Amino acid sequence: MDAKLPPRPSPMDAVALLSERPADKLARGQVGTVVETLDEATALVEFSDDNGEAYAIVPVALTDLMVLRYARLAAE
Known part of the structure; x- marks a missing residue:
C-alpha cells in the first residue's frame, strides 16, 4: 500500500x-x-502580524510545512 503524500x-x-x-x-x-x-524542495514563506506587517520572509523546506485547509475535506 502506497502512503499518500501530503499536498504540496x-x-x-x-x-x-x-x-x-x-x-x-x-x-x-x-x-x-x-x-x-x-524549487522542488523549498518555498518562500511570509509570516506577518495581525496588521499584515511582515516580520519574516524566509525560505522553508516543504517537509517543514503543513498546508492548512479551511473548507471541509474528508480524510481518505
Whole structure:
C-alpha cells in the first residue's frame, strides 16, 4: 500500500511550520503564506502580524510545512 503524500504548498496557501526556526525567531506552529515555490524542495514563506506587517520572509523546506485547509475535506 502506497502512503499518500501530503499536498504540496502552492503560492498563496496558508501553511504552518512543523519545526522550530530559532535563527529566524519562528516557533513551531506559526502560520504563514507561501509567496513563491523556489524549487522542488523549498518555498518562500511570509509570516506577518495581525496588521499584515511582515516580520519574516524566509525560505522553508516543504517537509517543514503543513498546508492548512479551511473548507471541509474528508480524510481518505
